Amino acid sequence: MYRLRFALFLLLLSSTIATAKPTGLNYLLDACQVLTSSGIVQGHVASWPENTSVFEFLGIPFAQPPLGQLRFAAPQAYQQDTSSVFVADKCILDITVGEYLTKFQTDSWIRRDCMQYTGSASQNVSAQVAAYGYGMGGGNATDPHSYSEDCLTVNVWAKPTGQKNKAVMVWIYGGAFSAGTSNAPFYNGALLAEDEDVIVNLGLLDQRLAVEWVRDNIAGFGGDASRITLFGESAGGSSVDYYSYAWTEDPIVTGFIAESGTAFILHATNESDYSGWYNISEALGCGGEEVGEQTIQCVRDVNATALMNAVGQQASGGISTTFGPVADGKVVFADVKNRSAAGDFIQRPLFVGNNDNELGLILALGDSLFGGGNPGNLSTPDLIKFGSAAEFVCPAALTAKDRAVNGVPTWRYRYMGVWNNTALVPGMGAYHSSEIPFVFGTNELRPNSTTDTPEEANLAKIMVHAWAEFAKDPQNGLNGLNWPQYNPNGTTLIRLGYNNQSEPNIGNGTDYDGLCSILGP
Template structure:
């Protein structure tokens, strides 16, 4: 049964109102008014529940642009939390116009809270951070000048302040402030992982789930962008008539520029934005922090989708980002199936999807899972989402590319229960009964992780290769987290693969393949990630050393030429001297 106590499960009820009434909650800042709604889905989820919903609760004052957020001051009147707050300023994506309400304002730091209408026990809390490449969905924040005038990471600091609010106030809504799981997708997943590697956030949550986004990914904090962040900031200033050489003057001027003008200028000029090494919230490259094991040691779920690279193929015409032909040739050697490469119609599309997906998503996820498995005593669970949906999340009103596969963000509708929201059929399309069952399964995995620190209600005792001598313990967290049933015989491999989820450990390397049929497998992307995290980095270092050697040789050669020129001039003077010969 789908437990109604799972906080994630109640996120899907927004559009399924049967009846509603007002509900009041007192938090530290004041009283808030929300709504109690009813949700019923008996065929697949087998749930009927009353849900308290609170929308747009501010956790910060209206932010001063390019500054750290300030906590919301107390209010005396009842705050009406029955309508969503503003989205942060951002460019409207034409494909999603109408799918998301784009009423934007810089006063956008607010939370939506969904909680079962019950008081029997304190429930675990799940806080979702959405994706959007640090540019859409929520307000973008350029790295900026990198000094005290504008050190950056304001978006991450906004999130940290929101997590502080959750710790202070969530028990008023029936949540357990000591059981907070943060989860996110894409840049949201990377944001979650940034909180895992930031010592400043370690006390603000207890568990983490990253979907298709890791702090160690090279697109998150890139060395070449770190070296140029001051250049990016002053470049933006020149483009919006804020030319100056002083950081403080630059920030003061940019605060007066219309927010949408800034958004458009950043987008049109491809100015980099995102997290940065500010010396406070993030004090080193996330990959270095991860390699040292200096991250929060907590239970984690980490995963990615099979065709992560398909979403960006429109903008890719070559394998770019490589500084030498030798490195590009190495990538081709690793990924091209040379047995069929000369066959007419060879699927180079699949090749480039794999190259981009592995480099940017798959291997950063596995690298992170390895670090947590080897350096902590806390469990880490790895998943690989492989289901190709009937309708892609990027097909709006039936229009879409049709070839994205199990692409980036395609798991989101299943995690959030879109199949049970008929009001969204025009956006994601009708889903099959099998997909509705998949959605229930993923909701159970995610919420069970929030309850217990592991995603499956089935615990395996024994060797996975010897099913008949294993036991499976079924645990129902809503029943006091005790064992409800134990099956000691006739444990089939099919039951194990579908119901259980083994932790990722080294050298076992177990992971869960998530699809209409789920399986336990091992060694996900082992060859590919050995290339990206081993051979490629070694080759890059070798090429850098070659460049350095060539540079040193050129400098020595130029010095030798200068010495030779001096000798020639001296010799010429000598031969022209009357004392010569």
């Protein structure tokens, strides 16, 4: 499986604001420097929001570059003389949103993505679709991404004011385990750090090593290593859930937020199925099954661009490739459904949910985004309905039920907001990933975006606050907002953006789970 860049949104959260600078950013604060196991990292005042007091540290290496013998190998912790200084860009003071977008387009400090197959997206898309793609880190014709295998880095956003020992949020982005980037305006953690006084993180073994880096270094940024919440969306949400099964003996994290993704959403391939690998090794002239493990060294020696071209030739369509989670019995388990029912997971609080019309994204991007698979030859409305239920609704329902039945504090949400300035085409509803700008409060970073409605802006504030409150106190934070813990037999589903209302509305999960008895997770 290819590595995805992991960006640390070290959103340092605290419940009160103070004016004095604590010792959190404890190493030469005036020079934007913090001492870490990766050396002294030098950050800068965040580029956005305007007049922020947040510092950002971009591209800090947490693992050795996966080059040469480390390609297709377990990650190794980054080794650096702690007296050396890693410059995570220069200090930037006052900057407007427009200037921020320009800087985002032109500067190199946030544009180095991991090698990945990007598909062949159509250039004939609407301005809104293009803006959505850019916001999610897709780049554009005038702003192409650069790719490198040297990409195992973290981004940190932290505010030097406020409480000491702030809660920490670690973000894992999505991308079907094949693509994705932390270089996305919608994933900017500065507002969470500014308004909610938290520390946030972006970016299966690579992710674990990044979490260990956070545990070992977050105190230097003012964070509390005993309060780390792992959150992610789509494949990132699945990664969050996979983590909860893999590291039961040494959890590190204290809470989980899984948005539109669980361990059930993407079905792990069997450990004995090497066909995808051998198809690629043969395409690269390294032989196939007949030479077995010898293919590994050969592929390690192949030029990265040639490797990506070979991956693209084997792609199933859209962003999907033959690489993905493999049930190895150590990090990913084939019997995850049984483990879920038995409570064999990290029993820490969970906030899980999905969007109202996940596969409505097909209406804007085409079903090729998901590989064009439609074995039942369903109409588009039925494909959206059944696909959304099978891949998102039912897995979230089962995950929430099993956690609740096993006595784990659990909350389940359903995002339902439909807004004119976020709709990509008419009729697509609350589509896959449309909640992300509301979680991060980054809607204004959408290029050419119109002003949010009052209800939309207020909902974003509520969601930013709720996600942060969960991270500050996973056991009780959402109780303080009067959001009910999930009961599969009760009216406890938290509906966000219901009828475009800004205030949460409580419904019954069974109203949306009708297809689950047929489809299963």
